[in-house]
Amino acid sequence: MxxxxxxxxxxxxxxxxxxxxxxxxxxxxxxxxxxxxxxxxxxxxxxxxxxxxxxxxxxxxxxxxxxxxxxxxxxxxxxxxxxxxxxxxxxxxxxxxxxxxxxxxxxxxxxxxxxxxxxxxxxxxxxxxxxxxxxxxxxxxxxxxxxxxxxxxxxxxxxxxxxxxxxxxxxxxxxxxxxxxxxxxxxxxxxxxxxxxxxxxxxxxxxxxxxxxxxxxxxxxxGAGNCHLYIDKTAKKEMAIQIALNAKIQRPSVCNAIETILIHDDWFKQYGIELLEALTLQGVEIYGDERVVQTYSEVVLATDEDWYAEYLALKVSVKIVSSTEEAIKHIHQYGTKHSEAIITEDNKQAQIFLNTVDAAAVYHNASTRFTDGFEFGYGAExxxxxxxxxxxxxxxxxxxxxxxxxxxxxxxxxx
Amino acid sequence: MxxxxxxxxxxxxxxxxxxxxxxxxxxxxxxxxxxxxxxxxxxxxxxxxxxxxxxxxxxxxxxxxxxxxxxxxxxxxxxxxxxxxxxxxxxxxxxxxxxxxxxxxxxxxxxxxxxxxxxxxxxxxxxxxxxxxxxxxxxxxxxxxxxxxxxxxxxxxxxxxxxxxxxxxxxxxxxxxxxxxxxxxxxxxxxxxxxxxxxxxxxxxxxxxxxxxxxxxxxxxxGAGNCHLYIDKTAKKEMAIQIALNAKIQRPSVCNAIETILIHDDWFKQYGIELLEALTLQGVEIYGDERVVQTYSEVVLATDEDWYAEYLALKVSVKIVSSTEEAIKHIHQYGTKHSEAIITEDNKQAQIFLNTVDAAAVYHNASTRFTDGFEFGYGAExxxxxxxxxxxxxxxxxxxxxxxxxxxxxxxxxx
CATH class of the missing domain: 3.40.605.10 (Aldehyde Dehydrogenase; Chain A, domain 1)
Known part of the structure; x- marks a missing residue:
């Protein structure tokens, strides 16, 4: 034997x-x-x-x-x-x-x-x-x-x-x-x-x-974690930027760090550059869709591989969407059902996102980095x-x- | 597509x-x-x-x-x-x-x-x-x-x-x-x-x-159910025979019916023939080990296939064992982890059996036929x-x- x-x-x-x-x-x-x-x-x-x-x-x-x-x-x-x-x-x-x-x-x-x-x-x-x-x-x-x-x-x-x-x-x-x-x-x-x-x-x-x-x-x-942060139309600027930075940078090598930021068109027009600058300042490489590339010079054009990528590094992909539904559709196509977050002041949008997104943990106005046995108080993981x-x-x-x-x-x- | x-x-x-x-x-x-x-x-x-x-x-x-x-x-x-x-x-x-x-x-x-x-x-x-x-x-x-x-x-x-x-x-x-x-x-x-x-x-x-x-x-x-009934040394005769008959005969085509009866040597010497006769009287074909064959003429010698068989019919295999441990060993070798029962008046033997046998449901002094969503009160199965x-x-x-x-x-x- x-x-x-x-x-x-x-x-x-x-x-x-x-x-x-x-x-x-x-x-x-x-x-x-x-x-x-x-x-x-x-x-x-x-x-x-x-x-x-x-x-x-x-x-x-x-x-x-x-x-x-x-x-x-x-x-x-x-x-x-x-x-x-x-x-x-x-x-x-x-x-x-x-x-x-x-x-x-x-x-x-x-x-x-x-x-x-x-x-x-x-x-x-x-x-x-x-x-x-x-x-x-x-x-x-x-x-x-x-x-x-x-x-x-x-x-x-x-x-x-x-x-x-x-x-x-x-x-x-x-x-x-x-x-x-x-x-x-x-x-x-x-x-x-x-x-x-x-x-x-x-x-x-x-x-x-x-x-x-x-x-x-x-x-x-x-779990592999291709986690997303969706910044909705009504998201508060400071909160959205703080959470994006935390979820991407605080420990990029772990599965609950975000890999893609989905941004509502309206929010992007107002605060997009500020967010992209904050990320760049922290050494994050940005892979964006065409709109993002046009808006901010330091962005590399994202390929389909980027949307699937679990970078586990100081890299992030960024995409502009026109609704919560479009964000959810993207998450369902590319996500790994780990942790997904929405930043919004609109409770209806939050409800739709939390109820519909198919993932182990769904967040409203918080960083995905909390998905962790010790953070949840289980004492072991x-x-x-x-x-x-x-x-x-x-x-x-x-x-x-x-x-x-x-x-x-x-x-x-x-x- | x-x-x-x-x-x-x-x-x-x-x-x-x-x-x-x-x-x-x-x-x-x-x-x-x-x-x-x-x-x-x-x-x-x-x-x-x-x-x-x-x-x-x-x-x-x-x-x-x-x-x-x-x-x-x-x-x-x-x-x-x-x-x-x-x-x-x-x-x-x-x-x-x-x-x-x-x-x-x-x-x-x-x-x-x-x-x-x-x-x-x-x-x-x-x-x-x-x-x-x-x-x-x-x-x-x-x-x-x-x-x-x-x-x-x-x-x-x-x-x-x-x-x-x-x-x-x-x-x-x-x-x-x-x-x-x-x-x-x-x-x-x-x-x-x-x-x-x-x-x-x-x-x-x-x-x-x-x-x-x-x-x-x-x-x-x-589940496939190759379920066993173990009749221990101290099992009450009437209870053991009633449960054996119920678990085998009441609805033989279902997964929680028993397929093998394991009998402690001491019990078999005293009551074995009575049990075998009761089964035969109900039209159950018996496949037994050598001891059982020697004891009762209507028994066919069991092969290894019989111990593995889920008959789902009026057939049962019967084996003599010398201890609860031997019964458990047989169950672990041939069972399908569905429902397993011990009949005994000895609580220590019952404890050993219930704790050690690896199955979804383990019974002390009851028929395996109760393993059922409706019987458990779940209302659906x-x-x-x-x-x-x-x-x-x-x-x-x-x-x-x-x-x-x-x-x-x-x-x-x-x-």
Whole structure:
């Protein structure tokens, strides 16, 4: 049997026992992992350096190398995040619904673990610890499949987790890493329906698309964000400019940053130049439609690719529209159903926009940057779901649970 | 553009407007559909007869022909079921969660429609009306792809629905039927991610497996049921036999009927023959392991295929086990995660069984036949989900909803 199947089988077996582990046992294990990370700091940094050196030799870009990097501060942050996770309420075992039937049957719907979670992700080694600890908190087993570029870091982190779990009642195989990072192992995970209950991809658009297209295991799609800001006719100038700048510039590399600004014709005539100047002043490159190009010299003409682009950089596309409906139509054609905002003083337009736009989060007069599990107060975030089944928007611990009906009788049969 | 894409595109457009339709408008439309079904009774029966005659000519089995049949009674039942649906609470627009942040931001999580539902199903024409009305009640558009064997019935039913919708504010294209029932149109639906939000297969195991394996559109898997009854050492004789008979015989063709009985060695020694005799007396064919074959002459030796079989008939497989753990292991190997029951007077064994068995519904001392949306009091049933994401077990209207975050601000930006 190969590595993927073998680890899948093991995970499935362990998952049945994890369903019976108490909140205290899980929290104890999490605290031990947190401590062990701090104890193993030097070792982890040394192993991470092997990946960094290898990455430099391969000519990786500076931002990729930065994502890969583990240093003292980052390890301490991981350890601290686990302590926060311990404080969160354990959803497992909670009663969702209680039905008592006339025949005496008691039907209790409770939250239960998903079972075995497969995680396919790219460079960031912190996903290893994140995924493992969120899974443990919710009594799930996890099979991790990171990228080859971070393999030494990931191996070291999983060894640290195992060293911690050895001191607890939780089997070490609750957390397993696929060490063979060839394409074949990813493909095997796509079809490991026998052992995996869900597959979660974390990374760029290409990775997520591959998983969604190829996997027969149910996928929790986390999100690419081609987010839009629509500035309506009646939008206040200052508010619109402030939100546009915040949503584009405050952290351009994240999925809830905006990529396109749609502007109502009337507003554009009055304040368009001011907005474009403010963006340019902050170093934002602008790709605009013909009207925008004609109005402001530093704008490059946008192509269809620009409207589809998730730049994740100091770039923005700008388009003039003549109504809320036209803005919505554009969003539905090019958007990724993540976060979409309207700035307007007209409540009717706001209502139309919020009700009609099909996205996980819709905003009236606020920055799209708030779409985030921590900002929403969930205390943890598995990712931001852009699909409509199971979970939508920022996913907290709940997203890693399923439900199960427990039915208690005394001999009842159906009439 | 071909039929599937064209209808998909139309459905997507209509779905955006359906999000704004009121409960009253939807209920009005449902009542009109109910009335129209009664008005069109003769026409519907005549069109259905074309399918029946065609089916007879093709040599369909009597039970298939019976599933296809529309008669006065069945049409009246459909009309009555719609009236019941009108009475159910509309989940759309309900607030799930309300978060108020210190910066004044209001975050409201509300229930929203899924959007466009694709439905792929087999012979029963009543699924056409069921799916259309459940979708409408939850503000979803639906694209129906029934089988060629019921095409005249399905066309007539959708025309009836359209005649009713024409008298309402709801666009007739909220309900569309794919009239080309070739394999190609099913395959196109599997990959219509651009327009479909979910695909729901209703029918046999083969159909469901094909959809799960091939579809890139998210699937709501409804259930094959290879359900087990485990009779533990301390089970009361009468209760165990009554439940076994009920779960096997009361309606053998449905997914929540049992297919395998697992019996603890000790119980079998005392009462095994009585149980086997009671089953035989009711015309149930028994496929047993070697011990069972040796004990009772009318038993056929079970093969591995029997343990996997969803007979949906008066057949049952019987196996002797030596512990609850062995029963659970068998269930995990051969079960379909639908409904599983233990009969025992030992609460510890019951706890182990209920907590460890991975299924949508687990029973202690009751018949598995209760796994049903109407029995659970949901008033409607889309199907019984055997998957763990989104919905598990009997699915009511809730299963056809997603959620969306509505965020109201006054210029808030992220710090």
């Amino acid at each position: 190969n590595e993927v199947k073998e680890k899948g089988k093991l995970a499935k077996e362990v998952s049945y026992t994890l369903a019976n582990v108490s909140t205290e046992e899980k929290n104890d294990a999490l605290l031990k992992i947190s401590e062990q990370l701090l104890k193993d700091k030097k070792l982890l940094i040394a192993e991470n350096q092997r990946d960094i050196i290898h990455g430099k030799a391969k000519g990786y870009l500076e931002n990729i190398l930065d994502r890969m990097l583990l240093n003292e501060k980052r390890i301490e942050d991981m350890a601290a995040a686990i302590k926060q996770l311990v404080e969160l309420q354990d959803p497992i075992g909670q009663t969702i619904e209680m039905i008592e039937k006339e025949n005496g049957l008691k039907i209790e719907k409770k939250k239960v673990p998903l079972g075995v979670i497969g995680m396919i992700y790219e460079a960031r080694p912190n996903v290893t610890v994140d995924a493992a600890t969120l899974a443990l908190k919710t009594s799930n087993c996890v099979i991790l499949r990171g990228s080859s570029s971070a393999i030494h870091s990931n191996k070291a982190l999983v060894q640290t987790i195992h060293r911690a779990l050895e001191k607890t009642s939780i089997p070490v195989n609750a957390v397993q890493l696929i060490e063979d990072t060839s394409r074949e192992t990813a493909k095997e995970l796509f079809h490991l329906n026998e052992y995996l209950d869900v597959l979660i991809p974390r990374g760029g658009k290409a990775l997520i698309q591959t998983v969604v297209n190829e996997s027969t295991v149910p996928v929790l799609e986390t 598995i990712g931001i779901s852009t699909q409509k089944l199971h979970a939508r928007g920022p996913m907290g611990l709940e997203a890693l649970t399923s439900s199960k009906y427990f039915i208690y009788g005394s001999g009842q049969v159906r009439q | 071909n039929e599937v894409k064209e209808k998909g595109k139309l459905a997507k457009e209509v779905s955006y407007t359906l999000a704004n339709v009121s409960t009253e408008e939807k209920n009005d439309a449902l009542l009109k559909i109910s009335e129209q079904l009664l008005k069109d009774k003769k026409l519907l029966i005549a069109e259905n007869q074309r399918d029946i005659i065609h089916g007879k000519a093709k040599g369909y089995l009597e039970n298939i022909l019976d599933r296809m049949l529309l008669n006065e009674k069945r049409i009246e039942d459909m009309a009555a079921a719609i009236k019941q649906l009108v009475e159910l609470q509309d989940p759309i627009g309900q607030t799930i969660e309300m978060i108020e942040k210190e910066n004044g931001l209001k975050i409201e999580k509300k229930k929203v429609p899924l959007g466009v539902i694709g439905m792929i199903y087999e012979a029963r024409p009543n699924v056409t009306v069921d799916a259309a009305t459940l979708a409408l009640k939850t503000s979803n558009c639906v694209i129906l792809r029934g089988s060629s064997s019921a095409i005249h019935s399905n066309k007539a039913l959708v025309q009836t629905i359209h005649r009713a919708l024409e008298k309402t504010s709801i666009p007739v294209n909220a309900v569309q039927l794919i009239e080309d029932t070739s394999r190609e149109t099913a395959k196109e639906l599997f990959h219509l991610n651009e327009y479909l939000d979910v695909l729901i297969p209703r029918g046999g195991k083969a159909l469901i497996q094909t959809v799960v394996n091939e579809s890139t559109v998210p699937v709501l898997e409804t 889309i199907g019984i989900s055997t998957q763990k994401l989104h919905a598990r077990g009997p699915m009511g209207l809730e299963a056809l909803t997603s959620s969306k975050y509505f965020i109201y601000g006054s210029g808030q930006v992220r710090q």
